[in-house]
Amino acid sequence: MSWQEITFGNFAEIQPQVKLEKGTAYSFIEMADVVPHTKNVIPGGKRTWKSSGGSKFENGDTIFARITPCLEHGKTAKVSNLTDSKGFGSTEFFVFRGREGISDPDYIYYLARSPVIREPAIKSMTGASGRQRAQKIVVENTSIRVPEIQEQRHIASILSAYDDLIENNQRRIQLLEQSAQLLYKEWFVHLRFPGHEHVTITDGVPDGWEKNPLGEIADITMGQSPKSIYYNEDGNGLPFHQGVTNFGIRFPSHQKYCTMQNRLAEPGDILFSVRAPVGRINIVPDKIIIGRGLAAIRSRTGQQNFLFYALKNRFFKEDIMGSGAIFAAITKKDLHGVELLQTSDQIAKMFMAHVVPIDLQIEKLHQSNEQLTQARDVLLPRLMNGEISV
Template identity: 30%
Template sequence: MKWQRIVFSQLYLEPSRNGIYKSQENHGTGIKIINMGELFGYDFIADQPMKRISMTDSEIDRFCLQNGDLLFGRRSLVESGAGKCSLIDNLIEKTTFESSIIRVRLDSNLALPKFYYYWFKSLRGSGAIRAIVTGTNVKGIKGSDLKNITVDYPSIITQQKIADILSKYDDLIENNRRRIELLERSARLLYKEWFVRLRFPGHEHTPIIDGIPEGWEKGQVSDFYKTASGGTPSRKNPDFFTGDINWVKTQELNNSFIFKTDEKITEEAIKNSSAKIFPAHTVLVAMYGATIGQTAILANSATTNQACCGLLPDCHIANYIHCFLFFRENKQILANLSLGAAQNNISQEIIRNFPMLLPSKKVMDIFWEFTNRIFEQIKILEQQNQKLKQARDILLPKLMNGEIEV
């Protein structure tokens, strides 16, 4: 059955709105605020940790969100971020959104927000967004263009059936994500307890020599881990980006395992650039721009761009889990060391010279025994989510073009 096509604004309950801007002195306490980080990080936004701002009653009335609101990225340094769509789902407390985001509130008598969230994930929907993206250095969309997009308009019953089918996959993905979050939290708490508070097994009986536990080493990252960065093959040769070798960009650093990347390159691309293949379990740290300090672990061998620093153990005690959790713990300190005007950055030298305390082999072996089990569980859950996303993404276009009837 062929669906009706209408202008998107015909489904609006009220005009779209850009988010709120508040000066720095209003940050820190108050109402939760969705920034671009949350928009990029989550397709469904509910009770995730966020920054807070103070707001007046009038601002709360105008800028607070409701379940079912659609959020679109208004500005982004990367084209894929412009117009990125997320859905407000199961808010626990009052939440607002920043000025780089557009809010669309649909009329529930005409449209199901979750269906249109999925529609904007489809080829037709994402293509409609790409058609209104403007800008050179900073990519963006305007609410005035967004409202004039032509969208598919099936019946509410059809919208509900399609959303229900796709939601089953996303519900499983979300359940796994929450399990991953709990596992990661337990590993980070263990790291902090042992290596920051120094309450490791046997600490009561371990002498402190020169300010550190006996058998531990005080140094810098380069004493225990070797570093390298990647490179970007020339965009003037499109063939370089037709291969099957994963190529990681900093916006893909997800504070977890990376299994596959948006772009892949060829062997020839590696030969003609600074890109290099890093092995599985390389820890990646972002050095440039808004993602400074973001981390990830390669689940499989991959290449990266020059904005990623890759770290590998360089002594018999070091391991990738310790390295990953160390940089997770010190993310903000690294970000505060960033230099640069147009785009803040840190260098490999800053990372190499960053102070590090390495525990004794005995303590590290016990830590590995505990945390390796945790990270193996995380990897299994991440793999399950990859398969669920793949199955959902195969279904999505078939449901949206009517190939599969509901």
């Protein structure tokens, strides 16, 4: 089939009109809700529309981060699951919508993910350092080559098959983690652990248990950021993380690397965000360098899985330990002083016997998603530029 040349602004609607009623609560998507390189986004909640102050969209639209570093990190998603089919979100989104008979909504999403749109958008960024934004007029006037709509749908269906598998695995990961968290709450919050009927509980602490500061039961490495001259995105050195930008459901993805090895986190360490959003947690998949926004935590007793779920339960709400006038943050002293309930070795081993197999399943599903993502990302640019015919 033939491909035609057209500007992106004529191919897709950019910042389309959406009518919202003032004073009405709608689904709201903030930047933190968008997981890099993940197709669908789940609204974090609802907010009241006040007649201005946010990008507006409907189910099926694509939202595209226009601000650094979110654009470079791949924060682009297809909107779904909106209450009443419409909502609003961060002002830092461009919104793209298909034109009837001209462009397929799924194809627009993948086009926005491809270098065809991303690279001109990134090159167009202007503004103060750290707050640079892509220019709408440049994105609108970007010249693209696209096939007829039937072929667009075919291309989108091929790429969607990968994303469907990835998101199915993500749902399985979430269900597995929820089951482990529920078990933790049953045993260590509601104190209905095996044999609880025969144990005396005083002030919420069973006999033989105690509350200890995190600094006494775990080794904690506070991150420290090397100078930016040592950063790269070419894979030189070790992966570098200094915030939650590339955090996933359980494991972070790597985008930035660093050749100056300063503060290190080892595989299996718990990554803990000490700056906004305080308390967000991931697990280190391989050796990384950590910057000042993160801490790495490792159990001194070999009960890393137990410690992970204890921290997840303690920080069930992000910023619960937050302090500071501008950005929520916790100090090294705050983190070392976080009190956690420590069970008996016997109960801890029984809990670990349940959750270690769950965590291994989660790790395998994550590895499967890594492979699916790599395969999809190899295909995506080649399908979008017509190099591979379908």
